[in-house]
Amino acid sequence: xxxALKIRLRGLKKRxxxxxxxxxxxxxxxxxxxxxxxxxxxSGKSVTIKCILGLIRPDEGLIEIDGRDVAKMSREERAAIxxxxxxxxQNGALFDSLPVWENVCxxxxxxxxxxxxxxxxxxxxxxxxxxxxxxxxDLSPAELSGGMQKRVALARAIAAxxxxxxxxxxxxxxxxxxxxxxxxxxxxxxxxxxxxxFSITHDMASARRIGDDAAMIHKGRIVWTGPANAxxxxxxxxxxxxxRGEREGPIQMELRK
Amino acid sequence: xxxxxxxxxxxxxxxxxxxRTLGDVALFALAGASHLVRPGFPFRQFGRHFVEIxxxxxPVVALTALFTGMVLALQSFTGFSRFNAESAIASVVVLSxxxxxxxxxxxxxxxxRIGAAMxxxxxxxxxxxxxxxxxxxxxxxxxxxxxxxxxAATLAMPLLVxxxxxxxxxxxxxxxxxxxxxxxxxxxxxxxxxxxxxxxVSGLVKAAVFGFLIALMGTWCGYxxxxxxxxxxxxxxxxxxxxxxxxxxxxxxxxxxxxxx
Ligand SMILES: Nc1ncnc2c1ncn2[C@@H]1O[C@H](COP(=O)(O)OP(=O)(O)OP(=O)(O)O)[C@@H](O)[C@H]1O
Ligand SMILES: [Mg+2]
Numbered sequence: 347x348x349x350a351l352k353i354r355l356r357g358l359k360k361r362x363x364x365x366x367x368x369x370x371x372x373x374x375x376x377x378x379x380x381x382x383x384x385x386x387x388x389s390g391k392s393v394t395i396k397c398i399l400g401l402i403r404p405d406e407g408l409i410e411i412d413g414r415d416v417a418k419m420s421r422e423e424r425a426a427i428x429x430x431x432x433x434x435x436q437n438g439a440l441f442d443s444l445p446v447w448e449n450v451c452x453x454x455x456x457x458x459x460x461x462x463x464x465x466x467x468x469x470x471x472x473x474x475x476x477x478x479x480x481x482x483x484d485l486s487p488a489e490l491s492g493g494m495q496k497r498v499a500l501a502r503a504i505a506a507x508x509x510x511x512x513x514x515x516x517x518x519x520x521x522x523x524x525x526x527x528x529x530x531x532x533x534x535x536x537x538x539x540x541x542x543x544f545s546i547t548h549d550m551a552s553a554r555r556i557g558d559d560a561a562m563i564h565k566g567r568i569v570w571t572g573p574a575n576a577x578x579x580x581x582x583x584x585x586x587x588x589x590r591g592e593r594e595g596p597i598q599m600e601l602r603k
Numbered sequence: 604x605x606x607x608x609x610x611x612x613x614x615x616x617x618x619x620x621x622x623r624t625l626g627d628v629a630l631f632a633l634a635g636a637s638h639l640v641r642p643g644f645p646f647r648q649f650g651r652h653f654v655e656i657x658x659x660x661x662p663v664v665a666l667t668a669l670f671t672g673m674v675l676a677l678q679s680f681t682g683f684s685r686f687n688a689e690s691a692i693a694s695v696v697v698l699s700x701x702x703x704x705x706x707x708x709x710x711x712x713x714x715x716r717i718g719a720a721m722x723x724x725x726x727x728x729x730x731x732x733x734x735x736x737x738x739x740x741x742x743x744x745x746x747x748x749x750x751x752x753x754x755a756a757t758l759a760m761p762l763l764v765x766x767x768x769x770x771x772x773x774x775x776x777x778x779x780x781x782x783x784x785x786x787x788x789x790x791x792x793x794x795x796x797x798x799x800x801x802x803x804v805s806g807l808v809k810a811a812v813f814g815f816l817i818a819l820m821g822t823w824c825g826y827x828x829x830x831x832x833x834x835x836x837x838x839x840x841x842x843x844x845x846x847x848x849x850x851x852x853x854x855x856x857x858x859x860x861x862x863x864x
Binding site: 396399400401425428429431432433435436437439440441442443452453456457502 | 724728731732733735736738739740741742
């Protein structure tokens with residue numbers, strides 16, 4: 347593993363109306379490592395990911411992928427980066443007009459890397475990795491439970507073997523055993539494929555399992571970064587309070603405006 | 604005086620926002636249509652929408668046209684018999700149906716059926732991140748969602764209107780011969796005597812334009828919807844209202860272009 351930076355954020359700012367969501371986010375994600383982002387609900391974690399992917403245009407700030415400024419890239423270069431990127435959306439975002447197998451292999455089909463016949467088999471294979479039977483492939487997403495949808499979405503995110511993968515709360519809504527299986531899968535993606543992972547999670551056990559590095563976002567800024575296995579005992583009062591889920595501490599619950 | 608200025612500002616603001624919307628829609632249409640000539644057009648999606656628009660709208664459009672033709676014959680009979688001009692009924696029916704009522708009524712029915720469905724489907728995809736997901740899955744949403752719908756509606760509407768024309772004329776024929784006592788051969792002869800190619804062609808051109816407008820409004824409103832189920836509902840309403848009004852307005856413009864000489 348080199349120390350090369352895969353993603354570099356500097357002074358990232360974003361506001362919606364007069365609500366400031368990101369207020370100067372600085373963050374480094376090293377290539378081939380797994381970064382976990384923690385933060386309260388509504389603190390801007392999903393918005394950060396969407397900015398990196400170019401789905402939301404930030405108001406200010408620098409986003410570099412592989413050392414190149416995203417804002418200065420041509421359309422084709424951006425598309426080339428997205429071709430090598432996988433994203434698990436917080437709510438799954440499965441296409442409900444398509445059966446599960448087409449969802450899973452959507453990217454491979456879109457890039458014409460696979461025929462439709464082969465896609466069915468490939469889908470069965472990836473579904474098995476996320477603990478779903480091949481027969482699930484013929485169902486429509488609306489026929490699945492919430493946890494199953496999450497796993498299909500995960501399968502879709504990793505099916506094309508991307509080298510940067512974003513996971514927005516991959517284990518939320520899964521039972522603890524399935525959560526551990528999915529965590530294992532994410533670790534495998536990083537270790538075996540050499541991918542860079544960028545995950546959001548609220549589950550501390552999961553954060554320690556999947557993360558090499560961790561960062562905490564609060565009030566639109568990164569307030570702490572460090573090794574993930576130190577979570578809960580970092581010496582940073584804010585992070586420790588968050589990791590242990592305590593009511594009393596430097597973070598007070600704020601009423602959202 | 605300030606009142607007057609306020610009013611002016613209000614009008615100005617409305618005008619500017621109208622222009623901006625118009626510009627947005629035009630750019631959206633261009634971006635969508637450009638994918639028709641770029642590589643990788645999604646034929647599978649096109650097929651799905653073509654069947655949905657062309658085939659599954661047939662019953663609605665057919666019934667609308669049939670009853671319109673029937674009513675037209677009946678109404679013109681009650682009117683024309685006062686001037687002993689009953690013999691004009693066949694020509695009135697065929698000209699109104701092919702030039703105006705076929706395309707306009709089919710357009711309005713399809714706007715309600717298809718425009719609404721497009722806005723609802725794409726709007727739901729927007730508010731559930733599915734459109735963003737497309738982007739991350741190496742697929743341009745304009746190419747995958749918008750282009751095939753634009754083409755499908757533009758091609759399917761003329762076909763629907765051919766059916767509407769035939770059934771509308773048939774409706775008039777039915778009432779004319781069964782109820783009003785015309786001799787079938789004479790009714791048909793009158794029908795085809797007055798009918799000219801331009802009448803049908805102008806109707807089909809209208810149909811294609813209306814089809815494009817319906818798909819454009821449906822996809823645009825859906826694409827720009829926000830704010831959950833309520834937002835999708837609003838997008839749907841807006842798509843139907845906008846395409847209906849545009850159909851009626853452009854109907855006038857196209858008629859003027861074809862027949863005002
Ligand atoms: N498209 C949008 N328009 C307006 N406000 C938005 C939009 N997207 C996000 N926000 C606001 O930005 C803030 C951060 O949202 P975000 O989804 O990033 O939170 P999060 O950290 O992912 O929270 P959670 O853990 O609950 O998923 C929220 O307060 C939200 O209201
Ligand atoms: Mg989120």
